[in-house]
Amino acid sequence: MKKRLEVLGKPRRRVDGRAKVTGQLRYADDLSMPRMLHAKLLRSPHPHATVEKVDAEKARKHPGVHLVLTGQDFPVPFGIMPVSVDEYPLARERVRYVGDPVAAVIARDEQAATEALKLIEVSYRILPVVGSAEEGLKNPEPRIHDYGEQGNIHRNQSYEFGNVEESLKSADLVFDDLFFYEGNTHLPMEQQASLAFLDPEGKLQVSSSTQNPHYLHRQLARVLQVPEASIRVVATPNGGGFGGKCDPGGHEFVVAKAALVLGRPVKIGLTREEVFYVHRGRHPVLMRMRTGVTRDGMLTGMHLQTLLDGGGYGSHGPASTFYTGVLTPVTYHYPRFKFEACRVFTNKPACGPKRGHGTPQPRFGQEVQLDKIAEKLAMDPAELRLKNLVKANSLTASWLHVGSIGLEECIRKVVELSGWKEKHRKLPRGRGVGLACSTYMCGAGVAIYWNKMPHSGVQILLDRSGSVIVYCGATEIGQGSDDVLAGIVAETLGVDPGVVRCVTGDTGITPVDLGSYSSRVTIMMGNAAVQAAERLRTAIAGVVCENLNTVPDRVVFSQGRVFAADSSGPGMTFVEAVHAAEAQLGTLSAVGSYAPPKPPGKYKGAGVGPSPAYSFTACVVETEVDERTGWIHVPKIWIAHDIGRALNPTLARGQVIGGVYMGLGEALMEEQSFRRLPEKLSGALVHRAPSMLDYKSLTALDMPEVEVALIEDPDPNCPYGAKEVGQGPLLPVMPALANAIYDAVGVRIDEVPITPDKVLSALERKAKGEPARVGPEAFPAVPYPKPTFVLPPWEGGDGNEAKRDAAAAVV
Amino acid sequence: MPATVRCALKVNGEEQGVSFPSYKTLLEVLREELGLTGTKHGCELGECGACTVLVDGEPALSCLVLALECEGRSVETIEGVARGPELHPLQAAFADFGGSQCGYCTPGVIMTAKALLERNASPTRQQIKEATAGNLCRCTGYQQIVEAIEGAAARLRSEKAKEAS
Ligand code: FES
Ligand code: FES
Numbered sequence: 001m002k003k004r005l006e007v008l009g010k011p012r013r014r015v016d017g018r019a020k021v022t023g024q025l026r027y028a029d030d031l032s033m034p035r036m037l038h039a040k041l042l043r044s045p046h047p048h049a050t051v052e053k054v055d056a057e058k059a060r061k062h063p064g065v066h067l068v069l070t071g072q073d074f075p076v077p078f079g080i081m082p083v084s085v086d087e088y089p090l091a092r093e094r095v096r097y098v099g100d101p102v103a104a105v106i107a108r109d110e111q112a113a114t115e116a117l118k119l120i121e122v123s124y125r126i127l128p129v130v131g132s133a134e135e136g137l138k139n140p141e142p143r144i145h146d147y148g149e150q151g152n153i154h155r156n157q158s159y160e161f162g163n164v165e166e167s168l169k170s171a172d173l174v175f176d177d178l179f180f181y182e183g184n185t186h187l188p189m190e191q192q193a194s195l196a197f198l199d200p201e202g203k204l205q206v207s208s209s210t211q212n213p214h215y216l217h218r219q220l221a222r223v224l225q226v227p228e229a230s231i232r233v234v235a236t237p238n239g240g241g242f243g244g245k246c247d248p249g250g251h252e253f254v255v256a257k258a259a260l261v262l263g264r265p266v267k268i269g270l271t272r273e274e275v276f277y278v279h280r281g282r283h284p285v286l287m288r289m290r291t292g293v294t295r296d297g298m299l300t301g302m303h304l305q306t307l308l309d310g311g312g313y314g315s316h317g318p319a320s321t322f323y324t325g326v327l328t329p330v331t332y333h334y335p336r337f338k339f340e341a342c343r344v345f346t347n348k349p350a351c352g353p354k355r356g357h358g359t360p361q362p363r364f365g366q367e368v369q370l371d372k373i374a375e376k377l378a379m380d381p382a383e384l385r386l387k388n389l390v391k392a393n394s395l396t397a398s399w400l401h402v403g404s405i406g407l408e409e410c411i412r413k414v415v416e417l418s419g420w421k422e423k424h425r426k427l428p429r430g431r432g433v434g435l436a437c438s439t440y441m442c443g444a445g446v447a448i449y450w451n452k453m454p455h456s457g458v459q460i461l462l463d464r465s466g467s468v469i470v471y472c473g474a475t476e477i478g479q480g481s482d483d484v485l486a487g488i489v490a491e492t493l494g495v496d497p498g499v500v501r502c503v504t505g506d507t508g509i510t511p512v513d514l515g516s517y518s519s520r521v522t523i524m525m526g527n528a529a530v531q532a533a534e535r536l537r538t539a540i541a542g543v544v545c546e547n548l549n550t551v552p553d554r555v556v557f558s559q560g561r562v563f564a565a566d567s568s569g570p571g572m573t574f575v576e577a578v579h580a581a582e583a584q585l586g587t588l589s590a591v592g593s594y595a596p597p598k599p600p601g602k603y604k605g606a607g608v609g610p611s612p613a614y615s616f617t618a619c620v621v622e623t624e625v626d627e628r629t630g631w632i633h634v635p636k637i638w639i640a641h642d643i644g645r646a647l648n649p650t651l652a653r654g655q656v657i658g659g660v661y662m663g664l665g666e667a668l669m670e671e672q673s674f675r676r677l678p679e680k681l682s683g684a685l686v687h688r689a690p691s692m693l694d695y696k697s698l699t700a701l702d703m704p705e706v707e708v709a710l711i712e713d714p715d716p717n718c719p720y721g722a723k724e725v726g727q728g729p730l731l732p733v734m735p736a737l738a739n740a741i742y743d744a745v746g747v748r749i750d751e752v753p754i755t756p757d758k759v760l761s762a763l764e765r766k767a768k769g770e771p772a773r774v775g776p777e778a779f780p781a782v783p784y785p786k787p788t789f790v791l792p793p794w795e796g797g798d799g800n801e802a803k804r805d806a807a808a809a810v811v
Numbered sequence: 812m813p814a815t816v817r818c819a820l821k822v823n824g825e826e827q828g829v830s831f832p833s834y835k836t837l838l839e840v841l842r843e844e845l846g847l848t849g850t851k852h853g854c855e856l857g858e859c860g861a862c863t864v865l866v867d868g869e870p871a872l873s874c875l876v877l878a879l880e881c882e883g884r885s886v887e888t889i890e891g892v893a894r895g896p897e898l899h900p901l902q903a904a905f906a907d908f909g910g911s912q913c914g915y916c917t918p919g920v921i922m923t924a925k926a927l928l929e930r931n932a933s934p935t936r937q938q939i940k941e942a943t944a945g946n947l948c949r950c951t952g953y954q955q956i957v958e959a960i961e962g963a964a965a966r967l968r969s970e971k972a973k974e975a976s
């Protein structure tokens with residue numbers, strides 16, 4: 001029996017709130033055990049070299065050292081994606097970036113381990129260095145990896161949905177723009193740490209700051225050649241992840257191996273410098289966007305080309321490559337769409353998934369280009385977007401199914417809240433506003449490794465005490481996944497969240513959930529939790545209905561009581577209902593699971609992009625630009641996010657503001673950039689800034705006020721209608737800032753980060769009568785393959801690859 | 812084994828003798844010798860503020876202070892903030908207003924805020940931001956941290972007023 005929401009939708013102290021404010025929550029590095037040893041890694045000082053010899057004899061003899069591991073101890077490679085298994089826990093024959101681990105010392109304490117590291121002698125033979133994607137294209141030799149498409153190209157792909165050249169020809173205007181998005185990193189406040197030991201049964205347990213314990217579990221079994229059933233991975237609460245703890249890390253295999261060899265607990269905690277080396281952050285991406293538009297502002301088609309600098313390893317790169325294009329047609333209707341993408345290996349730390357995974361880069365270009373289009377057509381940028389919105393329950397040219405879409409309301413809301421109409425093109429010189437929109441997935445439609453099993457499982461156990469114990473493999477990384485789980489179960493069973501205990505992220509005891517990535521947890525875990533809780537409710541209702549003189553469908557579970565909807569009788573407490581049901585049915589437990597719907601696209605590659613639902617966001621940034629110094633000040637940001645339903649509005653608002661913060665940091669200052677040391681100092685490619693002091697991020701003082709509007713229109717595919725909020729709100733901030741700067745001082749900064757020196761040089765160009773723009777000047781000749789051609793749904797396609805002639809026949 | 816020193820530390824109001832290698836920082840001694848892992852670290856280079864504790868009531872980056880230097884001084888950590896089983900108003904406000912997401916920066920920010928509120932019972936938003944600018948947080952975007960500190964300040968003021976009347 002449906003009732004009004006009692007738990008969800010109201011601000012509530014999160015279930016793990018108390019543990020966090022008292023310092024009681026145990027993160028990975030807070031764990032310690034008797035007889036515990038400490039591990040340290042030796043990392044390569046060269047960006048590209050063959051490892052000729054590792055001599056660890058002296059280190060092995062150093063006092064306090066128990067074990068030294070090298071590449072020879074790890075013959076089996078790992079990689080999160082089955083198509084890029086290209087990394088060894090410790091490099092064997094080759095190092096591919098400064099910081100690539102080559103050896104490990106396990107000693108009685110960190111001090112002894114650090115001393116012993118210095119005694120390891122490694123002979124390297126230096127190889128030529130690939131410093132950027134362009135360099136990688138130009139220099140196919142030496143190959144950084146002996147797999148991939150060709151030369152140093154890791155991934156190369158092309159898709160065309162309808163004849164795009166034709167759609168550009170039929171346009172009144174074609175905009176051809178280049179954009180560049182610099183790489184940046186997650187910078188979670190907690191550095192990765194892991195503790196491995198043999199449990200009392202002799203099985204391996206690894207407690208680690210990982211976002212994806214299930215994938216780590218599988219990789220540990222593979223690399224260490226240990227049966228999966230003999231391994232247990234516990235994801236400790238992550239002190240922030242943002243995608244940086246999705247890949248398994250070399251350090252996790254090292255402590256696991258050492259624990260197996262020594263039979264003692266072994267811990268490692270990475271230093272901040274090492275966290276910069278592990279990276280897996282935002283890919284630097286160069287983009288070319290050609291977009292056709294009619295004089296009245298209707299988009300006719302887009303041709304998008306991207307070039308990704310992947311760093312030294314595959315990581316999530318194959319997925320990242322897709323994500324630099326697949327979500328582009330989800331916000332606005334492009335009748336035709338072509339997308340070419342190429343990822344190149346370089347000798348830098350591997351890039352991977354960071355909040356927004358691959359989509360902030362093209363979103364930046366797309367939304368800045370729309371601003372240019374609106375300017376040229378003398379249209380309001382908000383109107384231009386409203387005119388082209390994707391319709392609810394429709395397909396894109398690329399066969400993504402878009403269900404609910406609250407973007408129109410988001411745009412109207414930020415326009416209203418920000419006073420857009422009174423400000424845009426109307427503020428005094430030096431001040432401006434900019435608008436941009438975005439979308440994000442509520443979970444990837446396909447798992448990282450191919451399988452037909454559920455993406456999330458939840459098990460609930462009802463105890464006679466009245467407590468409700470919920471088991472799920474989902475991982476708390478700060479986003480509030482435990483709170484979502486407790487809230488949903490409490491709501492469904494009509495109990496207080498305080499009686500729900502979550503046991504999560506433990507592959508030894510919880511049903512599989514694929515992990516905290518792709519904004520999938522609320523939707524997938526949530527749907528599984530609803531199913532499990534409803535099964536229990538049905539079971540209990542079937543037993544107690546007789547006592548309550550009603551039918552099972554009329555039994556209400558509310559505020560810790562169970563009663564008949566149509567009677568004024570007192571009913572019974574939830575605990576009494578549990579007792580009655582347990583007496584009749586035996587121990588009360590139920591499982592639920594969730595797998596996303598099958599996507600409509602059937603062409604090869606259609607698996608990346610589909611999602612059960614998409615969130616949408618609109619954002620207005622206001623800025624003040626000092627034309628003498630180029631200094632950019634942001635006094636205020638308005639943002640509206642289509643969340644479906646805010647399960648806990650306090651947390652939802654926090655996620656939105658946190659996303660805006662990270663987006664603004666990327667827009668203004670965050671960059672993972674490198675420099676080449678002079679030849680006499682080895683010519684190596686090193687971080688400009690492997691420290692928090694040099695890697696600039698916003699402080700409390702830099703952060704503007706953010707006004708948040710949550711747009712709630714429950715989505716039928718989502719638990720209680722709730723869509724994602726962890727990633728989407730980051731995405732529109734960078735382009736909105738770029739557009740605001742144009743509004744303020746009339747210059748286009750077509751690359752991120754937007755720094756004062758770039759603003760100044762654009763202003764100088766403007767003063768000289770040159771194009772008032774800073775951004776990339778050229779797009780290299782990328783050997784993209786012949787596109788997979790698919791007809792859009794409205795051109796008679798069926799979602800399969802089609803012959804180009806078929807298109808000609810239809811059009 | 813490296814040479815250890817013995818020293819008397821007053822932590823959260825309790826005097827205790829601890830032995831540790833002399834090079835250890837206050838952060839390391841708190842976490843590794845005393846098991847007080849509530850104090851976190853994000854860099855151990857004085858860049859992030861996660862390790863903030865109070866030494867004689869003033870915020871200090873425990874990763875930059877040698878434990879030896881704290882002999883005879885009073886050290887306060889997150890473990891000493893609650894009032895018995897009850898949360899301190901700052902702790903309650905952080906939990907209720909979204910001031911703590913992953914929670915990793917939280918102990919450090921709460922210690923910084925506690926020192927601020929002891930100095931200034933009614934700080935402005937700007938003063939709160941200035942006081943906490945050395946505590947990096949990657950999750951919250953700071954806004955709900957500032958709101959939590961404002962909320963706690965209000966509650967502490969009303970507690971004081973009640974005591975006085
Ligand atoms: S650990 Fe970062 S300042 Fe002390
Ligand atoms: S709450 Fe995660 S770093 Fe502040």
